[in-house]
Amino acid sequence: MAAIAAASHRVSLLIHPNSRRFFFSSPPFRNPKNPSFLLLRRTITCAQQTLEPPKSDPTPNRRSNVVDVLQERGLIESVTSEALRAAACSDRPLRVYCGFDPTAESLHLGNLLGIIVLSWFQRCGHRTVALIGGATARVGDPSGKSLERPELDSGTVERNSAGIENVIKRILGANSDAGIEKAAILNNYDWWREMKMLDFLREVGRFARVGTMIAKESVKKRLASEEGMSYTEFTYQLLQGYDFLYMFKNMGVNVQIGGSDQWGNITAGTDLIRKILQAEGAYGLTFPLLLKSDGTKFGKSEGGAIWLSPSALSPYKFYQYFFTIPDVDVVRFLKILTFLSMEEIEELEEGMRRPGYVPNSAQRRLAEEVTRFVHGEEGLLEALKATEALRPGAETKLDWETIEGIAEDVPSCSLDYDCVLNACLIDLSVLTGLIASKSAARRLMKQGGLYLNNKRVENEEKTIEESDIVDGKVLLLSAGKKNKMVIRIS
Numbered sequence: 001m002a003a004i005a006a007a008s009h010r011v012s013l014l015i016h017p018n019s020r021r022f023f024f025s026s027p028p029f030r031n032p033k034n035p036s037f038l039l040l041r042r043t044i045t046c047a048q049q050t051l052e053p054p055k056s057d058p059t060p061n062r063r064s065n066v067v068d069v070l071q072e073r074g075l076i077e078s079v080t081s082e083a084l085r086a087a088a089c090s091d092r093p094l095r096v097y098c099g100f101d102p103t104a105e106s107l108h109l110g111n112l113l114g115i116i117v118l119s120w121f122q123r124c125g126h127r128t129v130a131l132i133g134g135a136t137a138r139v140g141d142p143s144g145k146s147l148e149r150p151e152l153d154s155g156t157v158e159r160n161s162a163g164i165e166n167v168i169k170r171i172l173g174a175n176s177d178a179g180i181e182k183a184a185i186l187n188n189y190d191w192w193r194e195m196k197m198l199d200f201l202r203e204v205g206r207f208a209r210v211g212t213m214i215a216k217e218s219v220k221k222r223l224a225s226e227e228g229m230s231y232t233e234f235t236y237q238l239l240q241g242y243d244f245l246y247m248f249k250n251m252g253v254n255v256q257i258g259g260s261d262q263w264g265n266i267t268a269g270t271d272l273i274r275k276i277l278q279a280e281g282a283y284g285l286t287f288p289l290l291l292k293s294d295g296t297k298f299g300k301s302e303g304g305a306i307w308l309s310p311s312a313l314s315p316y317k318f319y320q321y322f323f324t325i326p327d328v329d330v331v332r333f334l335k336i337l338t339f340l341s342m343e344e345i346e347e348l349e350e351g352m353r354r355p356g357y358v359p360n361s362a363q364r365r366l367a368e369e370v371t372r373f374v375h376g377e378e379g380l381l382e383a384l385k386a387t388e389a390l391r392p393g394a395e396t397k398l399d400w401e402t403i404e405g406i407a408e409d410v411p412s413c414s415l416d417y418d419c420v421l422n423a424c425l426i427d428l429s430v431l432t433g434l435i436a437s438k439s440a441a442r443r444l445m446k447q448g449g450l451y452l453n454n455k456r457v458e459n460e461e462k463t464i465e466e467s468d469i470v471d472g473k474v475l476l477l478s479a480g481k482k483n484k485m486v487i488r489i490s
């Protein structure tokens, strides 16, 4: 275990300038001769030099009990003990962690819930850790999975870890600037890489009861399946359990949060802490899984993931996803995914029932709030600009940059200048594949649904003139409100 204790810790930069008392205070960090202590000291010093001065109102929700807040918003599925509520309003801030296995280069909408719950803890004055599962991703969490996860090579795990670290830093870093304690980012590979098999069996395995391990939902389901389960995946719960114990002992982390599918792994941790350290005061909290309207989980395995990284999904598409959420889901999403007050959400809900309600107003608010949280003010502006540029009938003058900005998000094609100039619009809309046939294009035009550069066209004889080609480079055709085609002129 000594080898583990001495393992180096990559503690990332997200440390608030107010936190002179940085929270990792238990051994091995108290010993100034310990190399980890020196590393940590250096990291703090570097981080302090670059952070802005503290703001006057440190934590707006500091006095709120985070458990009450989460419960009111529908963000609690289970807690391991009701005593967490009292612990949340004691003088000592809680130290909370949520783990994310780097099984893809970006996190997705389902994972955002963990980030939001961490952010609520921060806003209520607690301290947070986002843990990247560099070690656990090499094993594969069987929770909620009917098949063994494919093995990930080291290169992929490292690339994915860097990707999700960026996402977490960007979101939690940017949203902690109102004087809120910033999150630390750790990677569990830093303590697992030194772990020896014999040490693991002696220090951890001896305290884990096979009966209890088999009774976990994630194991039971898999044992009943034809494929069964590998010994590797069977041990996953102990790895996650030991992470909690390690951080509890060495860093004073006393709460673990996760989606409801993580219950078995989280309780594996509280059990190990009780048995090995004979300590009380470690808590687990799970939030409900965010489900699509067809009842399936928002994830990455199911396809069509709503990614949080702008390189995986543009802020425009991200915004559009929330803008088009059905009315039945919008209030629940406002409570779960935004930090708007409950009063404001109630007002929006009442507004939806009032005559004269402008459709999608609540969705617009939801899309703005979530996009700002995930992509920042700049990302939101980009999304709004693209939304306006793509709105048939919009008055905004189109320019080449705006159309290029959305070209990745809508179908596009390239055509020769000679092929486009003087071409009939009806022919062009069929040639590019926007509309299936000329008769369908004419019908749509009669109904007022065919647009060139957002301007409705009603003349069947309309041909493309030089002045129609935006900045001499592109055309934007729209069939109805939703179907678009960007034509690049080569």
Ligand SMILES: Nc1ncnc2c1ncn2[C@@H]1O[C@H](COP(=O)(O)OP(=O)(O)OP(=O)(O)O)[C@@H](O)[C@H]1O
Pocket (backbone or CB within 6 Å): 099, 100, 101, 103, 108, 109, 110, 111, 113, 114, 141, 144, 257, 258, 259, 260, 261, 262, 287, 288, 289, 290, 291, 297, 298, 299, 300, 301, 302
């Ligand atoms: N739809 C969801 N709603 C709430 N939490 C989720 C959702 N999906 C994942 N999480 C949470 O995010 C964390 C990381 O989970 P995990 O890596 O298994 O997600 P995943 O990407 O959905 O995986 P996969 O799609 O491969 O099942 C866990 O705490 C998990 O409970």
Ligand SMILES: N[C@@H](Cc1ccc(O)cc1)C(=O)O
Pocket (backbone or CB within 6 Å): 098, 099, 100, 101, 131, 132, 133, 136, 141, 143, 188, 239, 240, 241, 243, 244, 258, 262, 265
């Ligand atoms: N098991 C979690 C990730 C995780 C990894 C290590 C932990 O200590 C905690 C959580 C998941 O599936 O994504």
